[in-house]
Amino acid sequence: MAPAHHQAAAATTVTTQDIRRAQRADGPATVLAIATANPETRRSQDEYADFYFRVTKSEHLPQLKEKLERICKKSGIENRYTYVNDEVMKAHPEFSDRKLPSLDARVEIASNAVPELAAAAASMAIAEWGRPATDITHLIFSTYSDLKAPSSDRRLASLLGLRHTVCRTILSLHGCYGGCRALQLAKELAENNRGARVLVACSEISLIAFYGPEEGCTDTDTLVAHALFGDGSGAVIVGADPVDAVERPLFEMAFASQTTVPDSEGAITVQHKKGGMEYHIARGLPEMLAGNIKRCLADAFGAIGVAARWKDLFWAVHPGGRRILDLIEEALGLDNGAMAASRQVLREYGNMSGSTVIFVLNELRRRFAADGAEGADWGALMAFGPGITAETILLRVASGLKGN
Numbered sequence: 001m002a003p004a005h006h007q008a009a010a011a012t013t014v015t016t017q018d019i020r021r022a023q024r025a026d027g028p029a030t031v032l033a034i035a036t037a038n039p040e041t042r043r044s045q046d047e048y049a050d051f052y053f054r055v056t057k058s059e060h061l062p063q064l065k066e067k068l069e070r071i072c073k074k075s076g077i078e079n080r081y082t083y084v085n086d087e088v089m090k091a092h093p094e095f096s097d098r099k100l101p102s103l104d105a106r107v108e109i110a111s112n113a114v115p116e117l118a119a120a121a122a123s124m125a126i127a128e129w130g131r132p133a134t135d136i137t138h139l140i141f142s143t144y145s146d147l148k149a150p151s152s153d154r155r156l157a158s159l160l161g162l163r164h165t166v167c168r169t170i171l172s173l174h175g176c177y178g179g180c181r182a183l184q185l186a187k188e189l190a191e192n193n194r195g196a197r198v199l200v201a202c203s204e205i206s207l208i209a210f211y212g213p214e215e216g217c218t219d220t221d222t223l224v225a226h227a228l229f230g231d232g233s234g235a236v237i238v239g240a241d242p243v244d245a246v247e248r249p250l251f252e253m254a255f256a257s258q259t260t261v262p263d264s265e266g267a268i269t270v271q272h273k274k275g276g277m278e279y280h281i282a283r284g285l286p287e288m289l290a291g292n293i294k295r296c297l298a299d300a301f302g303a304i305g306v307a308a309r310w311k312d313l314f315w316a317v318h319p320g321g322r323r324i325l326d327l328i329e330e331a332l333g334l335d336n337g338a339m340a341a342s343r344q345v346l347r348e349y350g351n352m353s354g355s356t357v358i359f360v361l362n363e364l365r366r367r368f369a370a371d372g373a374e375g376a377d378w379g380a381l382m383a384f385g386p387g388i389t390a391e392t393i394l395l396r397v398a399s400g401l402k403g404n
């Protein structure tokens with residue numbers, strides 16, 4: 001070992017700028033693999049009201065059932081996958097009534113189901129990526145469904161056999177922008193740590209917020225939420241400077257931003273209570289989002305001095321609800337069809353909160369791969385959630401999707 005004074009002399013020849021430069025990646029964060037998973041039970045939206053009123057023993061509320069049927073018909077959803085089924089409700093009849101204490105049981109179930117569902121998606125993403133799970137350097141896990149610590153990130157790392165030095169972060173209560181927030185953080189980690197490979201996992205089980213309608217209730221948030229939300233997990237591997245012939249770059253992440261919509265604090269709220277998680281979703285939410293969408297995009301594109309024509313981009317928008325997509329499309333003057341990937345995910349899976357944008361990204365990847373990435377090169381991935389928070393990631397189709 002060199003004497004101490006020699007070490008000090010050597011240290012003075014290296015600046016912190018040198019160290020910083022050596023630590024940073026050369027290229028932009030890039031999506032290297034994407035996969036998704038759902039629980040086994042698939043439920044058709046046509047029969048959802050029958051199922052919901054039956055298992056929550058609420059058949060004596062026919063007007064509310066008819067209202068749920070009307071909402072389901074207009075939802076743009078055909079199927080959803082749910083952890084909740086007859087068996088779960090038979091074992092836990094207390095889940096039907098949010099006045100009864102049931103949070104403990106819900107949290108216990110979620111602490112296993114959430115990381116297991118995440119592992120199903122993440123193991124497929126790792127297989128597609130083509131490198132060993134032990135090459136993952138960072139894990140970012142987003143969920144509103146797991147309330148225990150050590151949390152789903154710890155369990156997922158064990159299930160996948162990640163190395164014990166993997167750097168784990170858990171994100172909670174971001175609601176529907178959780179997946180996008182996790183991707184934004186993955187971009188920062190990948191670009192600031194040369195060689196980093198970040199696994200983003202997002203897993204949502206709506207069991208935490210499943211309960212029956214309340215007799216005489218005038219606010220219909222419960223019905224709207226039960227008509228929209230489904231369960232699913234998404235996993236993405238993000239890294240910069242892809243290794244030639246091993247890693248396949250799908251989308252480059254050029255820029256990311258977050259905007260808080262003014263005067264919107266109460267528009268989406270969630271709170272864990274003894275009888276499960278309660279939602280409030282403001283009636284005017286689709287109008288509020290559509291009214292602010294250009295400002296959110298201007299914040300994102302203005303920060304990098306790019307004047308984009310909205311029609312020239314591809315879109316990966318969180319399908320919070322059919323009307324949200326309709327109004328955003330209209331506000332931006334987009335062609336009917338610009339949101340096709342978001343609408344398809346909404347139709348096949350419903351709103352899976354933070355996981356949904358990962359499904360949309362995967363659907364876009366399928367579409368690009370099918371047509372050799374013809375069309376728009378640049379696109380915007382957007383998600384919204386409590387705050388109201390709007391997140392935007394500017395994406396560019398990467399070489400791995402071209403010429404397929």
Ligand SMILES: CC(C)(COP(=O)(O)OP(=O)(O)OC[C@H]1O[C@@H](n2cnc3c(N)ncnc32)[C@H](O)[C@@H]1OP(=O)(O)O)[C@@H](O)C(=O)NCCC(=O)NCCSC(=O)CC(=O)O
Nearest residue numbers: 070074075175176220282283285320321322323324385386
């Ligand atoms: C719910 C809809 C599918 C209904 O479709 P339409 O609006 O076209 O149809 P419609 O106007 O006839 O409405 C059907 C019935 O639903 C009722 N209704 C509509 N929106 C409602 C709301 N927000 N709260 C309570 N009730 C509502 C109407 O009064 C009507 O009742 P009646 O028939 O009795 O007159 C749509 O409005 C929609 O997609 N809304 C957006 C849902 C949303 O906010 N999603 C965000 C989730 S939160 C999220 O994604 C982020 C997060 O969680 O973090």
